[in-house]
Amino acid sequence: MTAALYWRCLRAIIIREGLRFVHQRERFFAALVRPLVWLAIFAVGFRAVLGLSIIPPYETYILYEDYVTPGLVGMIQLFNGMQSSLSMVYDREMGSMKTLLVSPLPRWYLLVCKLLAGVLVSIAQVYVFFAIAWFWNVQPPELGYLTVLPALVLSGLMLGALGLLLSSFIRQLENFAGVMNFVIFPMFFASSALYPLWRIREGSPTLAWIAGVNPFTQAVELIRFALYLQFNATAFMAVSACLVLFLGGAILAYDPGRGFWARRGGPAEQG
Amino acid sequence: MACFETAPPDRRADPDDAAADPVLAVEGLSHRFGTRAVLDDVSFGVPAGRFTALLGLNGAGKTTLFSLITRIYNTRRGNIRVFGFDMRRHPAQALARIGVVFQQPTLDPDLTVLQNLRYHGGLHGLASADIEARAGEELARIGLAERADERVRTLSGGQRRRVEIARALLHRPSLLLLDEPTVGLDIELRRQVLDHVHALCRERGLAVLWATHLIDEVLDGDGVVVLHLGRVLAAGLVEEVRAATGSAALGQAFARLTGRGGPE
Numbered sequence: 001m002t003a004a005l006y007w008r009c010l011r012a013i014i015i016r017e018g019l020r021f022v023h024q025r026e027r028f029f030a031a032l033v034r035p036l037v038w039l040a041i042f043a044v045g046f047r048a049v050l051g052l053s054i055i056p057p058y059e060t061y062i063l064y065e066d067y068v069t070p071g072l073v074g075m076i077q078l079f080n081g082m083q084s085s086l087s088m089v090y091d092r093e094m095g096s097m098k099t100l101l102v103s104p105l106p107r108w109y110l111l112v113c114k115l116l117a118g119v120l121v122s123i124a125q126v127y128v129f130f131a132i133a134w135f136w137n138v139q140p141p142e143l144g145y146l147t148v149l150p151a152l153v154l155s156g157l158m159l160g161a162l163g164l165l166l167s168s169f170i171r172q173l174e175n176f177a178g179v180m181n182f183v184i185f186p187m188f189f190a191s192s193a194l195y196p197l198w199r200i201r202e203g204s205p206t207l208a209w210i211a212g213v214n215p216f217t218q219a220v221e222l223i224r225f226a227l228y229l230q231f232n233a234t235a236f237m238a239v240s241a242c243l244v245l246f247l248g249g250a251i252l253a254y255d256p257g258r259g260f261w262a263r264r265g266g267p268a269e270q271g
Numbered sequence: 272m273a274c275f276e277t278a279p280p281d282r283r284a285d286p287d288d289a290a291a292d293p294v295l296a297v298e299g300l301s302h303r304f305g306t307r308a309v310l311d312d313v314s315f316g317v318p319a320g321r322f323t324a325l326l327g328l329n330g331a332g333k334t335t336l337f338s339l340i341t342r343i344y345n346t347r348r349g350n351i352r353v354f355g356f357d358m359r360r361h362p363a364q365a366l367a368r369i370g371v372v373f374q375q376p377t378l379d380p381d382l383t384v385l386q387n388l389r390y391h392g393g394l395h396g397l398a399s400a401d402i403e404a405r406a407g408e409e410l411a412r413i414g415l416a417e418r419a420d421e422r423v424r425t426l427s428g429g430q431r432r433r434v435e436i437a438r439a440l441l442h443r444p445s446l447l448l449l450d451e452p453t454v455g456l457d458i459e460l461r462r463q464v465l466d467h468v469h470a471l472c473r474e475r476g477l478a479v480l481w482a483t484h485l486i487d488e489v490l491d492g493d494g495v496v497v498l499h500l501g502r503v504l505a506a507g508l509v510e511e512v513r514a515a516t517g518s519a520a521l522g523q524a525f526a527r528l529t530g531r532g533g534p535e
Contacts, residue, residue, distance in 0.1 A: 004396070004398075005396030006396070008392075008393050008396050008397065008398065008399075009393055009394055009395075009396055011393060012389065012390050012391075012392070012393020012394055013390075013393070013394070015386075015389070015390070015393075016379070016382070016386070016390045019381075019382055019386060020379070020381065020382070023381045023382075024381075094375060094377070095373050095374070095375030095376070095377050096375075096377040096378075096379065098341070098343060098371070098373050098377060099371075099373070099377045099391065099394070100394065101341075101342075101343055102341045102342070102343075102366055102369065102371050103366070103394040103395060104362070104363040104364070104366040104367040104395065104396070105363070105394070105396065106363070110394075256342055256343065256344045256345045257344070257345035
């Protein structure tokens with residue numbers, strides 16, 4: 001019976017996030033157009049500039065479009081994670097987060113539900129992107145579409161948990177632009193999403209090192225290998241460890257007795 | 272709801288005592304943000320079937336008190352018990368018995384009325400069939416049954432407030448909390464919402480705690496808790512508070528208690 005309560009709560013949160021996503025058409029198109037612009041414009045221009053050697057998991061020469069696709073999938077999930085972070089801050093400012101928090105279910109569980117709902121939304125976007133990329137001649141092995149799914153779940157959870165954690169630090173909606181500048185862009189550009197690590201190393205060993213320890217690189221590599229039917233154990237462990245770290249931090253930050261909620265209190269809380 | 276329906280541990284079984292045992296009991300509650308004390312040794316009770324107004328000016332600590340009762344953050348000093356369940360030791364059982372209407376509107380304007388209610392029901396672990404049945408009942412009571420499938424955005428301010436009250440009742444709470452629920456409503460709508468909640472109190476034996484800074488929202492026969500600068504200055508029936516301060520009207524009583532001009 002208790003399991004039923006938990007399941008109903010999860011289902012309600014997933015349905016709500018799904019409905020909200022569908023209703024926000026602009027968000028849906030923005031989420032889809034962004035990686036397509038990269039694929040259709042950036043990748044074409046970049047193809048001539050960047051020569052790629054054969055590196056795992058690829059067994060043959062590949063076009064730049066093939067290389068960049070897992071990176072763009074990662075980008076979809078990264079933006080989604082930040083989007084849920086934004087909506088957490090927004091809900092908190094608007095007061096609607098309180099309706100979530102007065103649920104009798106434990107708060108850590110409510111956060112995990114939010115996280116799962118966000119991951120499902122991101123995975124739906126990823127598969128739509130895969131479908132369009134297929135017509136763009138980015139055609140990984142068919143079985144890859146299946147084997148990439150667990151990787152997408154794990155990387156989506158990790159990036160979503162990062163978003164949750166960040167949302168606990170952001171006091172006001174206006175500060176969100178800072179997150180874009182200081183989190184999304186550095187994470188995306190200092191990673192293996194756009195260029196392989198060995199290429200970065202030629203330019204700057206320091207940057208290559210940073211890219212190596214960047215959780216986003218690990219997420220992209222996990223996705224890249226899984227899409228080509230291979231398992232990248234290092235990436236798997238790195239992404240899992242980051243998930244535990246970020247989610248643990250977020251749960252602490254949202255705990256009613258600690259962190260953000262307990263410290264809070266300004267003029268707005270004085271009514 | 273099985274797991275939330277265990278017997279209240281601290282509540283006396285003797286029905287004669289039940290009347291004396293309030294649905295909401297706040298005892299010795301203090302809270303501070305940093306060095307600033309917001310609530311200082313607050314104690315009062317809200318019995319079943321009584322509309323109790325939490326009367327105080329802006330800054331009195333009403334919202335902080337509500338945040339503690341709803342466990343938005345934890346109680347550090349003092350106790351809050353709902354239907355005998357201590358908020359710290361049995362938060363799930365306590366929260367399951369509370370319905371809340373927050374000061375800010377919290378319905379999702381892009382979702383339909385029914386979708387909003389389903390979301391809330393799910394958060395409380397209600398089964399779909401129960402949600403549908405109860406949502407139908409509650410919406411019919413507030414005359415909005417035929418608008419169930421319309422987006423909340425299309426409703427007026429007064430209708431949204433009534434939907435929020437309906438939503439708060441979906442999981443059949445024993446205690447209904449409303450934090451300045453008439454903010455932004457005109458006089459006519461204020462009266463309607465106030466009457467609606469009084470009726471709920473009478474008909475269902477709900478314990479209601481209604482935070483306000485508006486004296487004219489407190490009627491004879493209601494309970495009142497006067498909160499000023501984080502302290503309870505008086506608590507009891509309106510008549511009792513008036514008598515204790517030798518005042519003809521509650522506004523006068525409030526002014527005498529706080530030593531300043533009364534609220535509006």
